[in-house]
Amino acid sequence: MKITEQEVRHIASLARLRLSDDEVEKLGEELGQIKEFVETLNEVDVSSVDATAYILDKQNVLREDELKPSFDRELILKNAPAKEAGCISVPKVVE
Amino acid sequence: MYEKYTMHEIANKIKEKEVSIKEVLEDVYARIDEVEPKVEAFVSLTREYAYNRAEELQKKLDAGEDIGALGGVPVAIKDNMCMKDTNTTCSSKMLENFVSPYDATVVKKLEQAGAIIIGKTNMDEFAMGSSTATSAFKNTKNPWNLECVPGGSSGGSAAAVASNMGYASLGSDTGGSIRQPAAYCGLVGLKPTYGLVSRFGLVAFGSSLDQIGPFTKNVYDSALMMNVLAGHDEMDTTSVEYTVPDYTKSVGDDVKGLKVGVPTSFFKEGLPEESLQIFNNSVEVLKKLGCEIVEVNLDYAKYALPTYYIIATAEASSNLARYDGIKYGYRAKDFEDLQDIYAKSRTEGFGEEVKRRIMLGTYVLSSGYYDAYYKRAGQVRSLIVNDFKKAFETVDVIALPTTTGAAFKFGEKQSNPIEMYLEDIFTVPVNVAGVPAISIQGGLDKNNMPIGLQFIANNFEEEKLFKVASAYENATDFHKAQANI
Amino acid sequence: MKGCVKFMSKYDEYEVIMGLEVHAELSTKTKIYCGCSTEFGADPNTHCCPICTGMPGVLPVLNKKVVEYAVKMGLATNCEIAKFSKQDRKNYFYPDLPKAYQTSQYDLPLCEHGYVEFMVGDTLKRVGITRIHIEEDAGKLIHDPYTGDTLVDFNRCGVPLIEIVSEPDIHSADEAIGYMQTLKSILEYLEICDCKMQEGSLRCDVNLSVRKKGETKFGTRTETKNLNSFKAIARSIEFEIKRQIDELEAGGEIYQETRRWDDDKGIGYAMRSKEDAHDYRYFPEPDLAPIVLSDEYVNNLKVNLPEMPVARKTRYINEFNLPEYDAEQITNSKYMADFFEKATAVCNNPKLVSNWIMSDISRILNEQEITITEAKFTAEQLGELISLIEKNVISSAIAKKVFEDMAVSGKNPKVIVEEKGLVQVTDEGAIREIVQKVLELNPQSVEDYLAGKEKAMGFLVGQTMKESRGKANPGIVNKLLKEELEKLK
Known part of the structure; x- marks a missing residue:
């Protein structure tokens, strides 16, 4: 079952992807197929099963509140596409 | 020149000073210069770093110091592992120019063991794929047949070792990304227990599924690599505090009486006749070795693939959200405002398969769908975990084909995503359950292409894998077959 | 409307x-x-x-x-x-x-x-x-x-x-x-x-x-x-x-x-x-x-929780006899309450410390737009200042002046008192000289007083304090004025 155009566009906007009309059409088709495929899980009775959220049998993995040296700013900003005054620069954020 | 030697053999020759580290390194780079244009296994080479390391290590060796278990051995790593001051691209346009400011824990461990990293290998973009063909940069070829894919997503790491460009390599395995290319390239590939090898510095795809593991030419080298890679890392809270044994001690152990489970009902459907025959032959070998073959049921294993595609894509949609054109990575050239940067950078920076999976992952987490998909997948995951737990109450290891057949040709199995995803059907249950598995060369098909044989063990029972895999290796000649390139 | x-x-x-x-x-x-x-x-x-x-x-x-x-x-x-x-x-x-x-x-x-x-x-x-x-x-x-x-x-x-x-x-x-x-x-x-x-x-x-x-x-x-x-x-x-x-x-x-x-x-x-x-x-x-x-x-954290504001307020009312309003104001801020206790430990006069906090200190913090932790003066210094009043080293009026200085300079009150020579004069001989001088200079007031106008006394006290630049002990001033005026009757 195809996923509707409206839904594909909504998901794309949540994921910050921009799709052409053709891509919307194609992805609607493909995602629909995958959706049908993953919905085979509906055959499984899970009524009395807890979901595995964390695969390991571990808990409370904590560290002490101890300072570690930070990185040089140069290294932190090395890969930034645009920088200014020791900061990363982006177009004006509108609130 | 030295390619006839295995990893531990060359390590010994270096230690005994029969060869210098530089000679071994030059030999490998010469091989790369010769073969790489045909195979295209690497995204980048780290020659300068490697030669500096070689010199440094040789000095230490000459001064009588211990240079580690892998002292002077050239190895390659998948390009999704961060290495300080070198590019880490994940074979994506998105990270084409990203230079890591830090080292992954496995990189540090390799360095501590004296290994020399010679380059970073090609992969499916962000490890999403089974052919390495979703790489934004190049198609890596299968050294056994250049018309075939090497498998994926760690195809570059597999192809490099299979064509003697390095004595071993690291891959990462989220749904089969080490075992499937190992099978396609006739190598030994290990997916360790989730939590045994630190993921710190491994660019995340599916955080609850990802594990780093080695490609080697034989089981002993795989065990030796695990001696180096395994162990607790305080930087990774999913890394387990576990006393790492000397895995090489399990290699060559007697397997008489070892109970090997075979989940026939799980794999017999959809397995081509030839592959089934090869697998049955493998079972016969195990019987001859004195293994006890037991039929096991993995009732929920058939649901592992849909479970995997929900969990892996959901986690990926979140893990890959950070590639937004703001702080590093690709930023679109023309943009009008902030939202434009986000959408254009991500749309232009990611390839088709990555976008498809981000879309699916976003969909299954979106409002109103969480319970139906993500939560249910987590519940089925619990059932699959339990399946394996129960199976390992009665058997020591489970044997299974790694793939449905040998490496396919470029362009095949890419007509629709589901067909491609079905490639992972025998490898994915292992990641969903978190257990370890090894793929070794099980046989050759009629075209003389390698076919993988997979063994799965319970959590932290890698020793049993090395034991049974090495026994099989000793009893057969398949691993001696080499890619002719 | x-x-x-x-x-x-x-x-x-x-x-x-x-x-x-x-x-x-x-x-x-x-x-x-x-x-x-x-x-x-x-x-x-x-x-x-x-x-x-x-x-x-x-x-x-x-x-x-x-x-x-x-x-x-x-x-x-x-x-x-x-x-x-x-x-x-x-x-x-x-x-x-x-x-x-x-x-x-x-x-x-x-x-x-x-x-x-x-x-x-x-x-x-x-x-x-x-x-x-x-x-x-x-x-x-x-x-x-x-x-x-x-x-x-x-x-x-x-x-x-x-x-x-x-x-x-x-x-x-x-x-x-x-x-x-x-x-x-x-x-x-x-x-x-x-x-x-x-x-x-x-x-x-x-x-x-x-x-x-x-x-x-x-x-x-x-x-x-x-x-x-x-x-x-x-x-x-x-x-x-x-x-x-x-x-x-x-x-x-x-x-x-x-x-x-x-x-x-x-x-x-x-x-x-x-x-x-x-x-x-x-x-x-x-x-x-x-x-x-x-x-x-959880229990371990629970039993080791510090005293909370409500408990501290109740304690201040019971232990120090502070009015409820004052206790509430002071305990609203932990830093102020800590300040109160430190100052009290020095001078042992909770009521006076409370009064200072409620009046002069609050005023100065408001003026300077700061919190107590940012103030130039310390709790110990306030305690000392109050001790100086109690020991009659300075008068309350002088103390206010000293405090203004502390709030700006952060100096110890004793240092300020010494530097500025603000020590209270309790020497009766010295004060008597001033009193006699004041009476000489104000015959009209003396006359008024002797004629039964008690008000004139207030004026004479004021003049004496002024003449001493505020340093004369007011009690002694009163006593000596009365003695000297008695002699003129």
Whole structure:
């Protein structure tokens, strides 16, 4: 079952992807197929099963509140596409 | 020149000073210069770093110091592992120019063991794929047949070792990304227990599924690599505090009486006749070795693939959200405002398969769908975990084909995503359950292409894998077959 | 006048319903998931590492103190502490959020179902606490006036926060302020947050709706985000109440929206960016293990909780005989209460210390627009100052002058007294000389006094004090004046 155009566009906007009309059409088709495929899980009775959220049998993995040296700013900003005054620069954020 | 030697053999020759580290390194780079244009296994080479390391290590060796278990051995790593001051691209346009400011824990461990990293290998973009063909940069070829894919997503790491460009390599395995290319390239590939090898510095795809593991030419080298890679890392809270044994001690152990489970009902459907025959032959070998073959049921294993595609894509949609054109990575050239940067950078920076999976992952987490998909997948995951737990109450290891057949040709199995995803059907249950598995060369098909044989063990029972895999290796000649390139 | 009555009644017909989401930055040394410093005010992007800037491949490790502090806050606000808790990812894109998800807690927070109580006027008010959870702070966006661009500083990324979510139990700006004040004082007493609102370490979002009295259905609510002073909280609430009622009265509609408050202009406005209708796609953080707390752990924190404001207030009333109002004012702030106790330990006169705090100290802090911790003078110095009065070294009047100096210079009171020669004169011979001089110079007053005009005495005392530049002991002045005047009778 195809996923509707409206839904594909909504998901794309949540994921910050921009799709052409053709891509919307194609992805609607493909995602629909995958959706049908993953919905085979509906055959499984899970009524009395807890979901595995964390695969390991571990808990409370904590560290002490101890300072570690930070990185040089140069290294932190090395890969930034645009920088200014020791900061990363982006177009004006509108609130 | 030295390619006839295995990893531990060359390590010994270096230690005994029969060869210098530089000679071994030059030999490998010469091989790369010769073969790489045909195979295209690497995204980048780290020659300068490697030669500096070689010199440094040789000095230490000459001064009588211990240079580690892998002292002077050239190895390659998948390009999704961060290495300080070198590019880490994940074979994506998105990270084409990203230079890591830090080292992954496995990189540090390799360095501590004296290994020399010679380059970073090609992969499916962000490890999403089974052919390495979703790489934004190049198609890596299968050294056994250049018309075939090497498998994926760690195809570059597999192809490099299979064509003697390095004595071993690291891959990462989220749904089969080490075992499937190992099978396609006739190598030994290990997916360790989730939590045994630190993921710190491994660019995340599916955080609850990802594990780093080695490609080697034989089981002993795989065990030796695990001696180096395994162990607790305080930087990774999913890394387990576990006393790492000397895995090489399990290699060559007697397997008489070892109970090997075979989940026939799980794999017999959809397995081509030839592959089934090869697998049955493998079972016969195990019987001859004195293994006890037991039929096991993995009732929920058939649901592992849909479970995997929900969990892996959901986690990926979140893990890959950070590639937004703001702080590093690709930023679109023309943009009008902030939202434009986000959408254009991500749309232009990611390839088709990555976008498809981000879309699916976003969909299954979106409002109103969480319970139906993500939560249910987590519940089925619990059932699959339990399946394996129960199976390992009665058997020591489970044997299974790694793939449905040998490496396919470029362009095949890419007509629709589901067909491609079905490639992972025998490898994915292992990641969903978190257990370890090894793929070794099980046989050759009629075209003389390698076919993988997979063994799965319970959590932290890698020793049993090395034991049974090495026994099989000793009893057969398949691993001696080499890619002719 | 009639119009005015109608105007008033319009607002009286409505009931206001508010819930507050308070964010408090925890005063740990390091960030929640990495070892970078949380210190405020460093150069941009210098307290950063690959982990807190969301580089590819990094993993978080939870800071132990963050759990401890959050549980303490839960215990101090009567919450149930979860035996099993986990962290979740909240996914959204924003330039100050480098991972594009905030690690927070969704359905299993550390603390739930608590409450706090406080006085609003003469009534005891109880506000329910829905939950307290841990999460990471985001970075800071700075507007660059030269280029018009926005600059991103990641220093604050990963500073640990607790979010305290109240029940919709708050019905006025006064109640909101009382609630906020109470949380602030608890946070201070626990020493888990520095509560510097101007630096953003304590801030709140106000969810507000109105409905006609008697209605059972809630009105549509708006959320005003990031209020970082008591004044801004109060003013933005008043503004929003008026706006919503005016809108409804004009036949308009209230939209569920996120709003900002411009404290300089005194107006609130709706944010232009729509955050995808808040589809945060929460899911359990696979990189972090669950938090499982034993009864032993929780009990241990519980028995070691410091004295809370209410207990301290009661103790001040019983132990030091302070009036209830004074005790409440002083104990509102832990720093002020600590100041009170330190000063009292030096001079052993709680009543006088309290008086000083309630009058001169409060005044000077207001004038200087600072808190007690930022004051130049110390509690020990105030104690010494009071001791000087008690030992008759200086008079109360001189003490006030000395205090003014202390508040500016931070010098010890003894030093000021010595430097300025303010030691009280108790030498009767010296004072008698001054008295005799004053009587000589004011024959008219002497005459008046002798004629029975008692008032003249006051004038003569004043003149004597003035002549001594305030240093003469007033008791001795009185005694000697009487003696000398007696002689003239």
